[in-house]
Amino acid sequence: MKYNDIILQTVTKFISFLIFLFAVYIFFNGHQEPGGGFIGGLMTSAVLVLLLLAFDMETVRRALPIDYKLMTAIGLVFAVGTGVGSFFFSVPFLSQTFGYFHFPVLGELELTTTLAFDLGVYLVVIGTAMTIIQTIGEDK
Amino acid sequence: MFTILHLAIIAPFLAAVLVPLLYKFIPRIHTGWFVLIVPIILFSYFLSYLPEVSGTGSVMKTFEWIPSLGINYIAYVDGLGLLFALLITGIGALVVLYSIYYLDKHKEQLNNFYTYLLLFMGAMLGLTLSDNLIVLYTFWEITSISSFLLISYWYTKEKSRYGALKSLLITVMGGFALLVGFVLIASVTGTYSIRGILEASDQLADSPLFLPAMLLILLGAFTKSAQFPFHIWLPDAMEAPTPVSAYLHSATMVKAGIYLVARMTPLFAVSAYWFWLVTGFGLLTLIWGSLSAIRQTDLKGILAYSTVSQLGMILSMLGAGAAALHYDSIDNNAYTIAVAAAIFHLINHATYKGSLFMMVGIIDHETGTRDIRRLGGLMTLMPISFTIAVIGGFSMAGLPPFNGFLSKEMFFMSMVEITHFPQYSVDSIGILLPIVAWTASIFTFVYCMMLVFRTFTGKLQKEKLPTKPHEAPFGMLLSPLILVALVVFIGFFPNTLVPTIIEPAMASIMPELAQTGSFGVDIYFWHGFSLELFMTIGVVLLGTAIFLALQKWNKMHVIFPENRLFNQAYNRSLEGLDRSSHALMSWHMTGLVRDYFIYIFSFTVVLLLFSLFGTGAFTIDVENMVPVSPYEAILSLVLVGSSLILMFTRSRLKAVISLGALGYTVALFFVLFRAPDLALTQLTIETVSVTLFLLCFYHFPQIFDALKETKFHAVNFVISATVGLTVTLIGLSASGTRLFPAISDYFLENSYKEAGGNNVVNVILVDFRGFDTLLEILVLAIASLGVYSLIKLRLAGGENK
Numbered sequence: 001m002k003y004n005d006i007i008l009q010t011v012t013k014f015i016s017f018l019i020f021l022f023a024v025y026i027f028f029n030g031h032q033e034p035g036g037g038f039i040g041g042l043m044t045s046a047v048l049v050l051l052l053l054a055f056d057m058e059t060v061r062r063a064l065p066i067d068y069k070l071m072t073a074i075g076l077v078f079a080v081g082t083g084v085g086s087f088f089f090s091v092p093f094l095s096q097t098f099g100y101f102h103f104p105v106l107g108e109l110e111l112t113t114t115l116a117f118d119l120g121v122y123l124v125v126i127g128t129a130m131t132i133i134q135t136i137g138e139d140k
Numbered sequence: 141m142f143t144i145l146h147l148a149i150i151a152p153f154l155a156a157v158l159v160p161l162l163y164k165f166i167p168r169i170h171t172g173w174f175v176l177i178v179p180i181i182l183f184s185y186f187l188s189y190l191p192e193v194s195g196t197g198s199v200m201k202t203f204e205w206i207p208s209l210g211i212n213y214i215a216y217v218d219g220l221g222l223l224f225a226l227l228i229t230g231i232g233a234l235v236v237l238y239s240i241y242y243l244d245k246h247k248e249q250l251n252n253f254y255t256y257l258l259l260f261m262g263a264m265l266g267l268t269l270s271d272n273l274i275v276l277y278t279f280w281e282i283t284s285i286s287s288f289l290l291i292s293y294w295y296t297k298e299k300s301r302y303g304a305l306k307s308l309l310i311t312v313m314g315g316f317a318l319l320v321g322f323v324l325i326a327s328v329t330g331t332y333s334i335r336g337i338l339e340a341s342d343q344l345a346d347s348p349l350f351l352p353a354m355l356l357i358l359l360g361a362f363t364k365s366a367q368f369p370f371h372i373w374l375p376d377a378m379e380a381p382t383p384v385s386a387y388l389h390s391a392t393m394v395k396a397g398i399y400l401v402a403r404m405t406p407l408f409a410v411s412a413y414w415f416w417l418v419t420g421f422g423l424l425t426l427i428w429g430s431l432s433a434i435r436q437t438d439l440k441g442i443l444a445y446s447t448v449s450q451l452g453m454i455l456s457m458l459g460a461g462a463a464a465l466h467y468d469s470i471d472n473n474a475y476t477i478a479v480a481a482a483i484f485h486l487i488n489h490a491t492y493k494g495s496l497f498m499m500v501g502i503i504d505h506e507t508g509t510r511d512i513r514r515l516g517g518l519m520t521l522m523p524i525s526f527t528i529a530v531i532g533g534f535s536m537a538g539l540p541p542f543n544g545f546l547s548k549e550m551f552f553m554s555m556v557e558i559t560h561f562p563q564y565s566v567d568s569i570g571i572l573l574p575i576v577a578w579t580a581s582i583f584t585f586v587y588c589m590m591l592v593f594r595t596f597t598g599k600l601q602k603e604k605l606p607t608k609p610h611e612a613p614f615g616m617l618l619s620p621l622i623l624v625a626l627v628v629f630i631g632f633f634p635n636t637l638v639p640t641i642i643e644p645a646m647a648s649i650m651p652e653l654a655q656t657g658s659f660g661v662d663i664y665f666w667h668g669f670s671l672e673l674f675m676t677i678g679v680v681l682l683g684t685a686i687f688l689a690l691q692k693w694n695k696m697h698v699i700f701p702e703n704r705l706f707n708q709a710y711n712r713s714l715e716g717l718d719r720s721s722h723a724l725m726s727w728h729m730t731g732l733v734r735d736y737f738i739y740i741f742s743f744t745v746v747l748l749l750f751s752l753f754g755t756g757a758f759t760i761d762v763e764n765m766v767p768v769s770p771y772e773a774i775l776s777l778v779l780v781g782s783s784l785i786l787m788f789t790r791s792r793l794k795a796v797i798s799l800g801a802l803g804y805t806v807a808l809f810f811v812l813f814r815a816p817d818l819a820l821t822q823l824t825i826e827t828v829s830v831t832l833f834l835l836c837f838y839h840f841p842q843i844f845d846a847l848k849e850t851k852f853h854a855v856n857f858v859i860s861a862t863v864g865l866t867v868t869l870i871g872l873s874a875s876g877t878r879l880f881p882a883i884s885d886y887f888l889e890n891s892y893k894e895a896g897g898n899n900v901v902n903v904i905l906v907d908f909r910g911f912d913t914l915l916e917i918l919v920l921a922i923a924s925l926g927v928y929s930l931i932k933l934r935l936a937g938g939e940n941k
Contacts, residue, residue, distance in 0.1 A: 026820075031897040034816040036905060042824035049831045069928065072921045079914050094910045098896035110896055114906040117913075121906070124917040128924040129828055135928045136835045 005054060012054035019047045027122055031110070037118035041125025048130055057137055068130040075123030082117040143201045145215045148185055149269055152178055152262030156255045163251035171250040172240035175258065179233035182265075186225045190640050193222050196647040196654045200271065214333070216271040219644025223483065224268035224392075224399055226641070227490055231391040232261050234619040238498050239383035241616035242505065253293060253381070260286035264392055268399055273322040273332045280318065280364070283393050284311040290388060291380040303376035306710065310373045314363025318400075321356030324349045325407075334403065338651065341407050354408050357400065358417055365397025365451045368425040369706045375444040382501030385440065390447045390497055391490040398451065398486065401458050402649050409462035412564040418459030419558075423576045425452025430583035434690070439500045439510040439595065442587055443493070446536065449584065450489050456577070457482035457551060460558045461649070463566075469656040475561065476646065476653065478554035480661045483645045485547035487637065488630065492535040492544055495623035496591070499528045502616055503595065508606030512590065517600030522611045524621070526596045531624040535631070537588035537683070538581060538676060543630035545676075546663055551577065552672040578675050585683030586690065593687075634663035738859060745862045752870060761876030771812055778805050796833045800826055817901040 027040030051060050083094040098112035155178045163171045192199055198218035205213045217225070236257070243250060263282035270276045285308070292304035326332050328347045329340040337344070344350055361367075366374040377389050388394070401418060408414040429449025436442045461479035470476065502525050503518070504510045519526045531542060538548030555574040558566060602608070611617075630637065638661050646661075647654035667673060728739070752758050768776075782805065785798040803826035810819035887900050887908065897903040905913050 030899060030902045031906075032899055034820060034899060034901075036817070036899070036902040038905065039817065039820045039824065042821065042828060046824050046827050049828055053831065069925065072924060076918065076921055079917060083910075083914065094914065096895065096907045096910065112896060114895070114897075114903075114910075117910060118902075118906050121913060121917055124921055128920040131924040132927045133828075133832060133835060135931050136832070139931050 008054045012050055016047045016051055019050070020044060023047065027118070028115075030118060031112060031114065037121030038125055041122040042129070044122070045126050045129035045133075048126070049133060052133070052137065057134070066130075068127045068134060070127075072124050072127030072131065075120045075125075075127055077120070078123065079117055079120030082113055082120070085113070141201070142203045143215075144185075145199070145201045145217070145269075146203050146213060148182055149215060149265045150262060151182060152258040152265065156258035156262070159254045159258065160251040163254075167245075170240050170245045171254050172236055172243070175254045176233060176236045176240070178258065179229045179236060179261065183226065183229035183233055186222060186229060189217055189222050189225075193217060193219055193644050194639060195644065196651070197644070198648075212272075213275070214271040215269050216335070217269055218648045219641070219646070220399070220402055220648035221269045223487070223641050223645045224395070225265060227395075227487070228261060228264045228268070228392050231387060231490055231494055232257075234494065234622060235383045235387040235391075238386070238501070238616060238619040239381070241613055242383055242501055243381065249293075253290075256286050256289040256293070257384070257387070260290065260388060260393070264396070267396060271334050273326065273334060273337075276334075277315070277319050277322055280360075280396065281312065281315050283388075283396060284308060284315060284364075287311070287377070287388050287393055290384045291377050293381055293384065294379070297379065299376070300379040303373070303379040307373040307377045309714075310363050310370055310710075314360040314370070317356040317363075318360025321353045321360065324353040324356065328353075338406055344407065345410055350408075350411070351413065354411065354414060355417075357404060357408075358414075361397035361400045362421060363397070364400070365394050365455065366425075366448050367397070367421050367452060367455065368428050368448075371425060371429065371445075371448040372706045372710055374448055375441055378438075378440040378444045382440070382497060382504065385443075386494050386497035386501070390443070390493045394447065394451055395454075395486065395490075398454055398458065398482075401455060402482075402645075405458065405462055405649050406465065406651055409465040415459055415462050415564055418462065419456045419573065420459075422452045422454070422456025422459055423573065423580070425449065426456060427576055427580035427583070428452075430580045430587065433587040434583055434590070436587075437512050439503065439512060439515075439591065440497075442512075442591055443497055443500060446584070446587060447493060449580065450485075450493070450536075453551060453577075453580075454482050454485055454489070456573075457485065457554055458649075460554055460573070463558060463561045463563075464653065465650055466563065467653075470653050470659060473653070474557045475554070476650065476659055477550060477557060477661075479646050479649055480642055480659065481547055481550035481554050483642050484543075484550060484634070484637070484663065487641070488535070488543040488547050488627070491623050491626045491630065492532040492542070495528055495620040495627065496532040496536065498616075498620035498623070499525055499532065502612040502620070505616070506607070506612055507609040509604075512594040514601055514604040515595045516598035517596070518609060519596040521600070521609050522596075524611060524617050528617075528620045528624050529592050529596060531627055532620075533588045533592040535627045537585045538679065540665060541631050542627050543634065544627075546631065546634050546665070548581065549667065549672045549676065550663070552581075552675050556671055574675075578679065581675075581679045582683045582686065585679050586687045589683070589687045590690075638663065734856075738856065741859050741863050745859070745866050748866050748870060749862075752866075752873065757877065758869065758873050759876045760872050765875070769812075772809075775805050775808055775812070792837065796830060799833075800830050803829075815901075817899070 023040045023043035023046075026035035026043065027037060028035075030036030030040065048060070048064075051063075082096070086093055086095040089095075094117075096112065096114045096117065098110055098114070100108055100110050102108050155175065159171060159175065162174050166174075189199060198216065200217075201215045203213040203215075205211050236254075239253070239257075243253060260283055263279045263286060266279035267276055267283060270279065288304045288308040291307055292300050294300050295304075322332070325337055325344060328344050328349050329337045331337060331340070344353070363370045374389060374394065378385055380389065426449050429445045429447075429452060433442050433445035433449065436445060457478045461475060461482060464473050464475035464479060467473045467475075500510060502522075503515065506522065507515065507518070509515065535542035535544035538544050552574065555577045558573060559570040561567070561570065600609075642661055643659050646659050653659075728735075779802060782798040782801040786795055786802065789795050789798065803822060807819045807822035807826065810816075810822055887904055891897055891900045891903045891908075895903045895907040897907070
């Protein structure tokens with residue numbers, strides 16, 4: 001049987017970018033406003049799930065050939081890496097710091113080491129959610 | 141400070157890391173040549189300690205490893221430790237050299253072999269040169285594990301795996317007993333330092349824990365040193381490659397138990413139990429081992445039981461030596477000879493037994509069999525191996541002019557001497573000790589003769605040998621030749637060892653006596669026509685008679701029936717353990733999630749209710765509560781409604797939708813309570829999890845079939861109602877009790893100041909409680925890998941069917 005998903009597919013093509021952008025925005029803004037790696041990651045997985053629903057698993061895989069297990073691992077490396085990085089400055093494991101920097105176009109911005117940690121969280125959340133969904137989805 | 145001594149102890153571990161790389165990238169050169177460097181350097185390094193340690197000297201180096209916890213890495217070299225360090229590295233070097241010719245570089249997994257061997261070497265060094273009992277215990281277990289790995293080196297063989305498992309189970313069981321014993325000692329003396337414990341030995345002697353601690357430590361030592369009735373693992377461990385048998389299972393690892401007994405002698409020697417247990421089990425093992433050895437037809441089997449028996453002999457001498465510690469001074473203290481004999485025999489045993497194992501390895505390598513019924517007449521074909529066998533075998537039998545004769549005489553002397561000991565009713569039943577020792581020595585003589593003459597003399601049975609016998613290459617003969625040279629050298633010049641090794645080691649075993657003067661050990665061949673000499677002559681005469689008779693008269697089995705009692709007990713208990721744990725597991729691990737929920741929930745409820753009411757924490761205080769707003773009332777009704785639908789619906793789709801409704805309502809609650817982060821998270825989680833449910837639909841059974849069978853379960857109902865009740869009660873009590881000011885104020889205040897973030901929730905997640913988050917994402921990652929492997933593995937299994 002062939003499903004007629006033309007509306008869902010068309011909408012998805014546009015809206016998934018918007019959600020993804022929003023997820024990235026929420027991720028970067030997490031330190032000051034509601035958001036952060038966890039929510040950002042979940043929202044990004046929601047985009048991917050939407051793509052999976054609108055198209056099929058094979059199509060999404062061709063478009064985004066990502067190994068989500070690897071993504072989880074890279075995320076963990078980021079998170080642990082920020083922890084281990086503390087050792088080089090003779091401070092306890094997982095010490096975080098921040099500072100204000102001036103950028104050419106964006107003006108003055110705050111940069112934190114927690115962003116790297118949060119990136120780890122972000123990647124692990126996406127990796128985990130998508131590994132589980134993909135594995136169960138493929139299991140026919 | 142981290143010194144060269146510390147480096148020397150961990151050097152084998154560091155080298156073990158390099159072995160696989162060398163094996164992989166330089167395959168043309170046998171990996172053993174690189175490994176050989178390590179024990180040679182270490183041996184010469186430890187030799188440099190000889191002058192410092194002579195007399196009663198010792199060297200102690202402390203490296204503060206984790207100073208904040210008071211955990212230090214203390215290396216301690218005294219006479220006893222140095223003796224073992226020299227044995228480990230010296231025999232280690234010879235064994236590595238021998239293994240280069242024994243193991244083929246094309247056919248064998250050399251990287252595994254040498255990694256395990258270096259692991260063992262480092263662990264053994266750490267064990268003998270440590271001042272801390274916990275460190276000693278850790279290294280003790282590493283030796284067990286590396287022994288397991290080495291025995292199962294040819295892991296495709298069923299017998300190797302059996303032997304490896306057996307040795308691991310028995311020695312690790314003893315290791316656990318040892319750990320408990322150490323903890324008991326530390327609880328009395330308040331320190332884990334061996335030096336500190338020896339100083340507090342009076343305190344321990346008065347404690348009721350003295351006897352339990354002693355028994356547990358002896359259990360550990362006896363299992364490791366293969367004492368009766370735990371000796372059963374050693375013969376099965378002979379499945380290991382011969383270099384391993386020579387190194388671990390005769391020269392070093394099995395002597396760790398002896399090391400421990402020697403170390404603990406100053407602590408426990410005051411006890412009659414110690415004297416009788418160590419001496420008694422030592423002699424029992426001695427005679428049991430020598431009687432069992434005669435029955436063997438496998439050359440390595442003979443050597444295994446002979447090792448068991450010789451270890452018993454060394455232990456019995458240490459036990460008898462404990463008598464010396466009952467006197468305050470060295471003068472007129474004849475019992476110190478037993479300790480000297482124990483140490484001397486320890487060294488001698490390592491030399492001749494090492495050479496004999498290597499000789500047997502050569503026979504095995506060049507003829508393809510180790511069965512003495514098929515061997516014979518090799519004397520002319522393998523003259524050098526024959527020489528090695530004669531010197532090693534005659535030394536073990538206790539014949540002059542080899543070192544074994546000297547220590548055997550000293551053994552007899554100490555056993556005769558001990559009968560004069562006036563305490564512990566030794567003067568009445570002590571006469572048994574020299575008799576048992578003498579009888580066992582006769583059988584020792586018999587198996588030594590079997591080993592030499594059944595292999596090398598008689599008729600050559602070429603048709604029974606798998607390969608054509610010929611002499612081994614020179615490299616393979618080099619190590620055993622060095623060892624038999626030592627056998628002869630020590631035999632003629634035993635007194636070179638006395639001031640350098642034997643007396644310092646005695647000083648470690650009897651520290652208080654060593655303060656009062658020199659031990660004055662003097663070893664020589666001719667004692668005049670003493671009782672010991674007649675005992676030796678008796679051994680030779682009777683032994684020869686039995687050996688000659690044994691050829692025709694193979695009725696030993698009638699006198700001494702093949703006793704598999706202890707092996708059967710081991711096998712039975714293993715099977716029983718397997719069966720009973722399987723029964724226990726299948727009784728409660730049903731594989732049904734609802735059963736697990738029952739366990740989890742009932743336990744949680746019991747625990748929580750108990751602590752809630754048991755500690756009197758239950759209060760209801762409505763003063764601080766805000767009135768319920770209409771929004772909240774409506775949302776609560778929706779919550780209750782959707783959960784009721786969830787429970788009673790018969791359609792799966794409805795269930796998923798009501799579950800979604802439940803989740804979204806909770807998200808609305810978060811919005812009402814002004815928690816945007818939580819609301820956002822909840823919303824996205826609900827979305828993703830509903831999708832997951834849709835995916836899982838495919839795999840679920842038909843809900844109607846399942847529901848038709850479901851009846852009302854009163855127990856389940858009670859449990860679920862209690863869970864709800866408990867959570868509510870705890871919630872009420874928690875909000876009614878304020879013992880501490882809330883931590884939220886701290887976070888609100890410091891979030892921007894300390895972490896530069898306005899979003900407190902996120903700052904807590906990534907900064908203040910970053911460790912929690914780190915572990916949480918680790919759990920997530922593990923869970924996803926779990927799901928992945930569960931499903932993928934099941935698929936693979938399905939395809940196989």
